[in-house]
Amino acid sequence: MDTRILTTDGLQALVDALHARGFEVMGPVVRDGAIAFGRVRALTDLPAGWGDEQEPGRYRLHRRDDPLLFAFAAGVQSAKPLFFPAQEVLWRVRAGDGEASPTVELTPVAVTAGEAPVAVLGVRSCDLAAIGIQDTVLLRRTYGDAAYALRREGTFVVAVTCSHPADTCFCVSMGTGPRPGAGPGPAAPYDLAMTEVSDELGHRFVVEVGSDRGADLLAELVARGVDAAEARPADRVAADRVVAEATARMGRRLDTDGLKELLYAAAESPVWDEVASRCLACGNCTQVCPTCFCTDVRDVTDLTGGLVERERVWDSCFDAEYSYIHGGSVRASTRSRYRQWLTHKLAAWEDQFGMSGCVGCGRCITWCPAAIDLTAEVAALRDEGGRA
Amino acid sequence: MVPRRFRVASTRRDNHDTLTVQLEPCEGGPLAFAAGQFTMLQVFGVGEVPISISGDPRGSGPLQHTIRDVGSVSHALAFAAPGQVLGVRGPYGTGWEVADGKGGDVVLVAGGIGLAPLRPALLEICAERDDYERVSLLYGARTPSDVLFADDLRSWAEDHRITVEVIVDRGEAGWTGRIGLVTQLIGKVAFGADQRLALVCGPEVMMRHSAVALVARGVEPQRVRLSMERNMKCGVGLCGHCQLRELFLCLDGPVLPFDRLEPLMSRAEL
Numbered sequence: 001m002d003t004r005i006l007t008t009d010g011l012q013a014l015v016d017a018l019h020a021r022g023f024e025v026m027g028p029v030v031r032d033g034a035i036a037f038g039r040v041r042a043l044t045d046l047p048a049g050w051g052d053e054q055e056p057g058r059y060r061l062h063r064r065d066d067p068l069l070f071a072f073a074a075g076v077q078s079a080k081p082l083f084f085p086a087q088e089v090l091w092r093v094r095a096g097d098g099e100a101s102p103t104v105e106l107t108p109v110a111v112t113a114g115e116a117p118v119a120v121l122g123v124r125s126c127d128l129a130a131i132g133i134q135d136t137v138l139l140r141r142t143y144g145d146a147a148y149a150l151r152r153e154g155t156f157v158v159a160v161t162c163s164h165p166a167d168t169c170f171c172v173s174m175g176t177g178p179r180p181g182a183g184p185g186p187a188a189p190y191d192l193a194m195t196e197v198s199d200e201l202g203h204r205f206v207v208e209v210g211s212d213r214g215a216d217l218l219a220e221l222v223a224r225g226v227d228a229a230e231a232r233p234a235d236r237v238a239a240d241r242v243v244a245e246a247t248a249r250m251g252r253r254l255d256t257d258g259l260k261e262l263l264y265a266a267a268e269s270p271v272w273d274e275v276a277s278r279c280l281a282c283g284n285c286t287q288v289c290p291t292c293f294c295t296d297v298r299d300v301t302d303l304t305g306g307l308v309e310r311e312r313v314w315d316s317c318f319d320a321e322y323s324y325i326h327g328g329s330v331r332a333s334t335r336s337r338y339r340q341w342l343t344h345k346l347a348a349w350e351d352q353f354g355m356s357g358c359v360g361c362g363r364c365i366t367w368c369p370a371a372i373d374l375t376a377e378v379a380a381l382r383d384e385g386g387r388a
Numbered sequence: 389m390v391p392r393r394f395r396v397a398s399t400r401r402d403n404h405d406t407l408t409v410q411l412e413p414c415e416g417g418p419l420a421f422a423a424g425q426f427t428m429l430q431v432f433g434v435g436e437v438p439i440s441i442s443g444d445p446r447g448s449g450p451l452q453h454t455i456r457d458v459g460s461v462s463h464a465l466a467f468a469a470p471g472q473v474l475g476v477r478g479p480y481g482t483g484w485e486v487a488d489g490k491g492g493d494v495v496l497v498a499g500g501i502g503l504a505p506l507r508p509a510l511l512e513i514c515a516e517r518d519d520y521e522r523v524s525l526l527y528g529a530r531t532p533s534d535v536l537f538a539d540d541l542r543s544w545a546e547d548h549r550i551t552v553e554v555i556v557d558r559g560e561a562g563w564t565g566r567i568g569l570v571t572q573l574i575g576k577v578a579f580g581a582d583q584r585l586a587l588v589c590g591p592e593v594m595m596r597h598s599a600v601a602l603v604a605r606g607v608e609p610q611r612v613r614l615s616m617e618r619n620m621k622c623g624v625g626l627c628g629h630c631q632l633r634e635l636f637l638c639l640d641g642p643v644l645p646f647d648r649l650e651p652l653m654s655r656a657e658l
Contacts, residue, residue: 093433093475106475108390294628294629297622330618330657332657
């Protein structure tokens with residue numbers, strides 16, 4: 001199937017077709033003053049006419065004077081929680097007669113019971129790359145994550161070109177955008193990728209096919225008489241212009257040259273002390289990061305102790321308990337925790353998984369209450385390394 | 389992530405705060421493991437902790453873990469009643485690969501409870517004792533009452549030609565042995581010229597000093613193996629807690645050669 005042009009009516013038909021195929025369609029919606037993933041039935045659920053302003057420690061929505069549906073940057077969360085929820089039950093134990101009973105029954109929890117497969121609409125390029133990283137971290141391992149595998153299996157992904165990057169964005173530096181699947185960065189496969197265009201030829205979506213399932217869905221729309229014309233040269237030029245303009249508007253950059261060696265060599269740098277004087281160790285950065293994967297487990301019992309549930313919850317390397325072993329925390333200082341987070345994300349990740357752990361979405365900058373900017377911290381380490 | 393059920397067969401007290409729990413599977417065969425590997429061991433409703441296996445990797449007897457009663461989970465494990473069902477995941481991690489020491493001299497250095505993860509390696513050596521040259525165990529304990537596996541120590545020395553040297557931090561009435569740090573013994577140990585292998589397990593600071601002393605004695609850093617401890621929640625490299633820079637100690641370790649660990653161990657709070 002060639003690249004096609006969908007109108008807003010055509011996009012609605014696409015959403016309807018996904019529902020008809022049994023998918024729960026999740027896309028960007030306005031919630032609590034921010035853009036987050038939510039259920040999408042009609043295009044009116046999408047943030048039409050909303051834009052965002054992001055800078056270190058600040059996020060605001062504002063009204064736009066156009067009807068664009070995807071004219072904003074990274075929302076408060078990536079698609080990560082759709083496949084990797086912040087809290088889930090792994091298994092439960094029922095003891096016949098208290099914990100000492102030999103009649104302990106262990107039940108693995110079927111994570112997807114009652115959950116429809118998810119179609120994610122409007123996954124921007126940085127978050128698409130993040131799904132690719134999560135797939136590597138959680139699936140392509142000695143022991144994969146069974147719950148994640150079940151949720152990811154059968155997912156339908158409709159990616160979107162990021163047309164309005166924020167002041168905090170640096171996907172171009174990380175090779176992950178603004179076009180889905182662009183550059184050398186790791187990206188998950190998408191089924192369809194669209195670029196939202198609005199010019200003298202009208203408001204429309206240039207839709208590229210990334211999989212057989214994507215082609216099949218588009219073909220179904222065409223067969224049903226939905227307006228899905230083949231893209232003209234002018235449409236391709238318009239889509240390329242969106243990419244070029246977004247690239248030019250990228251708010252930040254991160255020099256990735258020799259980053260692993262730089263960070264490994266900077267383990268005792270005074271820059272960590274300086275950033276620790278501002279860092280609250282609150283863990284916000286890890287909670288909004290689309291690739292952070294650390295989890296804790298806790299056993300929750302009912303009052304009799306006869307029912308025990310093993311819950312897995314997101315954890316953060318900024319928490320004192322995170323590195324606790326008998327005798328105390330390995331990383332007692334904020335300095336060592338910030339160093340761990342940044343060094344893992346930008347350096348150790350390369351050794352572990354053959355790629356950077358950062359996609360340049362800028363969420364950790366936006367949602368840091370102390371306005372700490374990792375691109376500035378890396379620049380400081382680089383300056384200091386240059387002086388040494 | 390779902391554990392197998394094991395039943396407590398019996399528990400043996402090793403000293404004032406350490407017990408060895410013997411487990412039998414509720415269903416299925418015994419757990420095959422390599423010396424140096426650990427399991428995630430849990431008391432349902434209390435919690436789960438990583439514990440090294442201290443039994444014989446060649447035996448078909450009960451699964452053994454030697455547990456020091458220092459926290460809520462280890463207490464519940466150490467004092468689990470016979471018949472109680474516990475959860476076992478694993479075995480996980482890298483082993484000592486002690487067979488690499490065949491044809492040469494092997495030195496084992498243990499500090500405190502660190503003797504427990506080394507016990508399977510010692511039992512493996514004893515089973516094929518003639519394949520090794522000189523074997524020495526240097527064992528440091530806090531006090532004479534803290535010494536573990538007294539019967540084993542005697543048997544290894546008398547029946548298996550292993551040089552066993554015990555040293556304590558503080559003596560007690562009746563103690564006629566050495567007082568000091570286990571690292572002091574490394575300078576005196578008998579070594580051949582090549583094919584040497586050293587296995588070290590204990591508190592991190594003790595392992596670092598021991599490894600440096602062993603390298604100073606001429607053991608190649610890649611032939612000095614340490615068993616590292618970090619917080620572990622999953623045991624399979626997914627939860628992130630046990631990271632030491634690029635290493636997931638539950639998967640890449642716990643047993644790692646000193647040449648890989650040295651640059652990482654020399655940094656505080658890494």
